[in-house]
Structures are given as structure tokens and as C-alpha cells.
Amino acid sequence: MADYVTIESQALTRAIAAIVAAGGSSAEEARQVAESLVGANLTGHDSHGxxxxxxxxxxxxxGGLLVDRRPSVKLDSGALLALDGERGYGQTIGKAAMEMGIERAGRHGACIMTLANSHHLGRIGQWAEQxxxxxMxxxxxxxVMTRPSVAPFGGSDARFGTNPCCIGVPLEGQPPMILDFATSAVAQGKMRVAHNKGEKVPPGRLIDDKGQPTDDPRYVVIPPWGALLPFGEHKGSGLAVVCELLGGALTGGGTWHGPxxxxxxxxxxMLTILIDPAKVGNGADAFARESLAFVDSLRQSPPAPGFDKVRIAGEPERETRAKRQAEGIPVDGTTWEEILAAGEKVKVSRVETMRAAGLA
Incomplete structure (x- = not known):
């Protein structure tokens, strides 16, 4: 296998959808899951692809992931919505949950929505884009409820997950601002990608199983386990705790505190807060005017050395999407081998997956 394979996005979507469908999902769910994962690769977030x-x-x-599930409603009082993901694919659960929350925010001006027990929701920025x-x-x-991977500030072993935070803001006549980040110094999935590529990690991201600094991503991919560090020391650690309390304890999905x-x-x-800007403050026109004036002022800042311009959150992803849609999506050889092996586990042969991806 080559170091990389480059696959056209629609072909990669077909290959992934075939594997998901072979696991028992309907054709519609398989399509949604595949499109979401490939969409993460298109934006450059291979960790979630x-x-x-x-x-x-x-x-x-x-048996930890169940197919063709819909969110169940635990509470619906209009602007307050409590849902359970029923261990279904997060790509379909997330989309359905957001549709429900958006409808209520449009009706009431805002919606506070909790979602518990969803399988991996993927790139959270997708839900802000929706x-x-x-x-809105x-x-x-x-x-994140799985093996803990991040050490708290001042700690020397993993105690919680990468606990992402995301904020989306629409901009009149322009693509939105999508701020989407893990509260760890780097996403756990990026360590898997780095490990598969045989790459080292810059200092300040990881500690090993003895709590000592390391540049080897293996410590969050295979035993003996080390840990990621939070971004910004106490700031990222504090925000991770907030995500655990709001995304876990408040939603009813639980927090991580055991082996x-x-x-x-x-x-x-996931705790989601949705706001219709047309119903707040001086209305949609004032919000649009002030938002664009501020963003335009940021873009007028002279670029610092090493930069070509000032970008707002979401722009790098859109630039990467355009490039990868035109040139294809690079997948490292180790990851591609893992995907082929995963297909075989659900009776999709390597040849079938390769053919679907346009590689055979």
C-alpha cells in the first residue's frame, strides 16, 4: 500500500456508505453517515473523518452502536427540549436533533436543547453549520464518554475526553463564523492520524504513561496510556470541565469518573443553545449590520509576518474544502488499510471497497 491514496470525495462517500449499509443501516442512514465523515475530511479535519x-x-x-435510531423526546416544553440519542449513529441523531431545535428556536426565538447518549457526533461544526x-x-x-484521554491542568493522567466546544454565528451575505475546537491541545483523532503517518507531535501536547512530556502520539493510541494536555493550561482545562458538566451531567448522559x-x-x-437573532436586541438588521462591520474591521488588520491575511473561524475549513473537492481527499495508507479491514468485518470485501472508491 502506498503512503497515501487520493480519493475523489463522491467515490469515497460511496465506499464508506457501502460499509455502513453492510452493518445494517438503511441506505439513507448509510448516506448521511458517509457524507458527514467525508465532509470532515473535506474540511481538513481528518481526525473526525x-x-x-x-x-x-x-x-x-x-453492540455499543445501534443502527437506524431516532432521538427520543424526554421533555418538550417548547423552548426547552431534552432528547436521548438511543446509542444511534451521531451523524443521523445529530441532524435530527438539530432540526427539532432549529424549528423551536424559530417558533420561540430561542431553544435550549440537551442530547444524551448519542454515539459519536462527529465534527460538531457540522451542527453549527446546520x-x-x-x-440561527x-x-x-x-x-465524550469513552476511555479518558486528557489530563486536567496540574494532573498527570487522563481524566476526561477532548470535550469540544463550538459556536456558530450567521453573517448576512457571507459564509458563517464557525468556531469549533477540542478543549485539549489537539484533537485525539489527530493523534491517531499522526500515529498512522509515523509523525511526531510538537511539544506541549502530550504526556506519557509516567506523566512526562512526550512527542510520541502512540501514548493516546495504544497502551501504555499517556494523555493529551488541555489547551491554554487552566483555561482549556476549565472549559473541558464545563463541557463535562453541561454536556454530560446536565443532559443526563453522565460524566466520566470510572475505569x-x-x-x-x-x-x-451535547448541550445546544439556539438563538434567532431576528428576535433579540434591535432585530436582524441591526445584528447583521454590526456583525459585518466588526468582521470587516478584523479583515482590515495588516497581516502579521507569515500570514497572507486575517481569517475568521470557518474560513480555513472552507478553503480546504474547495481544494480537496478539486484535487481529491488524501488518506494515509495505514488508515486506508484499517478501513479495508473494517469493511471485511461486515462482509464487504477489499475489492468491493477499492472498486467503490475508484481504486480498482
Missing amino acids: VGMIPRYVDSLLE ATAAG ISLHFVN HDGSRRVYNG
Whole structure:
């Protein structure tokens, strides 16, 4: 296998959808899961892309991931919505949950939505993009229920997950601002990608199983386990705790505070706050005017050395999307081998996957 394979996005979507469908999902769910994962690769977030399929297949075969689920409603009081993901694919659970929340925010001006027990929700920025496309502001606080991978500030072993935070803000006549980040110094999936590529990690990201600094991503991929560090020392650590309390304790999905059982499942809890800017303050026109004036002022800042311009959150992803849609998506050889092996576990042969991806 070559160091990399480059696959056209639609072909990669077909290949991944075939594996998901072979696991028992309907054709519609398989399409949604594949499009979401490939969409993460298109934006440059390979950590949340097709490389997750081996993990999903293992979780499915263990019984931790269930197919063709819909969010169940635990509470619906209009502007307050409590949902349970029923251990379903986060790509379909997340989309359905956001549709419900967006509808209520449009009706009431705002919606506070909790979502518990969803399998991996993927790139959280996708859900902010869904909200901003409907003209809504969205805030997301997410916890991760799987083997802990991040050490708290001042600690020397892993105690919680990468616990992402995301905020989406629509901009009149322009693509939205999508701020989407893990509260760890780097996403756990990026360590898997680096490990598969045989790359080292810059200083300040990791500690080993003895709590000492390391540049080897193996410590968050295979035993003996080390840990990621939070970004910004106490700031990222504090925000991670907030995500655990709001995304886990508040939603009913639970928080992480026990030993890992070795399973491959990844559950997320998410608190989402949706706001219709047309119904707040001086209305949609004032919000649009002030938002654009501020963003334009940022872009007028002279570029610092090493930069070509000032970008707002979401722009790098859109630039990467355009490039990869034109040139194809690079997948490292190790990850591609893992995907082929995952397909075989659900009776999709290597030849079938290669053919679907346009590689055979």
C-alpha cells in the first residue's frame, strides 16, 4: 500500500456508505453517515473523518452502536427540549436533533436543547453549520464518554475526553463564523492520524504513561496510556470541565469518573443553545449590520509576518474544502488499510471497497 491514496470525495462517500449499509443501516442512514465523515475530511479535519469507520464498526459489532435510531423526546416544553440519542449513529441523531431545535428556536426565538447518549457526533461544526444555514446562532458544549484521554491542568493522567466546544454565528451575505475546537491541545483523532503517518507531535501536547512530556502520539493510541494536555493550561482545562458538566451531567448522559471497560464505543452528550437573532436586541438588521462591520474591521488588520491575511473561524475549513473537492481527499495508507479491514468485518470485501472508491 502506498503512503497515501487520493480519493475523489463522491467515490469515497460511496465506499464508506457501502460499509455502513453492510452493518445494517438503511441506505439513507448509510448516506448521511458517509457524507458527514467525508465532509470532515473535506474540511481538513481528518481526525473526525473516514478514519473513524474502524472504530464505528467495532462498536457496532460489540453492540455499543445501534443502527437506524431516532432521538427520543424526554421533555418538550417548547423552548426547552431534552432528547436521548438511543446509542444511534451521531451523524443521523445529530441532524435530527438539530432540526427539532432549529424549528423551536424559530417558533420561540430561542431553544435550549440537551442530547444524551448519542454515539459519536462527529465534527460538531457540522451542527453549527446546520443552524447558521437556518439563520440561527448556536452554541454547543459536548462531553465524550469513552476511555479518558486528557489530563486536567496540574494532573498527570487522563481524566476526561477532548470535550469540544463550538459556536456558530450567521453573517448576512457571507459564509458563517464557525468556531469549533477540542478543549485539549489537539484533537485525539489527530493523534491517531499522526500515529498512522509515523509523525511526531510538537511539544506541549502530550504526556506519557509516567506523566512526562512526550512527542510520541502512540501514548493516546495504544497502551501504555499517556494523555493529551488541555489547551491554554487552566483555561482549556476549565472549559473541558464545563463541557463535562453541561454536556454530560446536565443532559443526563453522565460524566466520566470510572475505569474504562475496553469497549470501542464513543458516546457524546451535547448541550445546544439556539438563538434567532431576528428576535433579540434591535432585530436582524441591526445584528447583521454590526456583525459585518466588526468582521470587516478584523479583515482590515495588516497581516502579521507569515500570514497572507486575517481569517475568521470557518474560513480555513472552507478553503480546504474547495481544494480537496478539486484535487481529491488524501488518506494515509495505514488508515486506508484499517478501513479495508473494517469493511471485511461486515462482509464487504477489499475489492468491493477499492472498486467503490475508484481504486480498482
